[in-house]
Amino acid sequence: MVNATPQANIGQPDGRALLLQLITExxxxxxxAFARLYGLTHAKLLGVALRILRDRALAEDVLQESYLKIWRHAASYDPKIASPMTWMATIIRHRAIDAVRKRQLEAFGCDDEISAMASDDPDPVEEMHLARLRPKALAAFARLPEGKRRLIMLAYLRDRSRQELSMRLGIPANTVKTHLRRALLELRATMFASVETRTRSAA
Structure with a gap:
């Protein structure tokens, strides 16, 4: 894929700072910078894949696929959420577990099942994005009217069914569904209005 360079002591503070700089570049x-990042980290990340897959050829394939994802999504990396090695190792682990599941289905299932199967693990790139949105979502939730906050909490945090909410609130289940949908739409609108306001202020 790219030429390897000697491994650095990437666990030390200076090593982490170097990885941060390389990911930024x-x-x-x-x-x-990508070639150097690969050279500094590939041996350790190959070890992560090997521990899961126990197949060197498959682990190397997963490693190459993961580095392509790192290349494409480097701009989404946030050092406040994870260290460089933790972020990259999570991408490797996620791909390796998917490869294990696919191999198991190839042995016992069919192509349609394989293509339909999704990993249960959250994608690290998506997690990074959601982690940035979480504080905005909480702030938007706090600004909702009390009744809408309570409805969302009962439905999603306490896992109450539409029928249970109907009996508790004394309204038809279809009305519960309508109210809940409106509450979620208002939450989304409030959250993204806040994001757009901050973006315009920063411009």
């Missing part, structure tokens, strides 16, 4: 499309 990779996010800007710097291929030399």
């Amino acid at each position: 990779v996010a800007q499309g710097n291929k030399s």
Whole structure:
């Protein structure tokens, strides 16, 4: 894929700072930085894949696929959420577990089942995005009217069914569904209005 360079002591503070710098440069499309990032980290990340897959050829395939994802999504990396190695290792682990599941289905299932099967594990790139949105979602939730907050909490945090909510609130189940949908739409609108306001302020 790219030429390897000698491994660095990437667990030390100086090593972490170097990886942060390289990921920043990779996010800007710097291929030399990507080659260096690969050289500094591939041996350790191959070890992560091997521990899960116990098949070197498959582990190397997973490693190459994962580095492509790292290249494409470097701009989404947030050092406040995870260290560089933790972020990359999570991507490797996620791909390796998917490969294990696919191999099991190939042995016992069919192609349609394989293509329909989704990993139960959250994608690390998606998690990074959701982690950024979580504080905005909580702030938007706090601004909702009390009745709408209570409805969302009962439905999603306490896992109450529409029928249970209907009996508790004394309204038809279809009305519960309508109220809940409106509450979620208002939550979404409030959250993204806040995001857009901050974006315009920063511009």
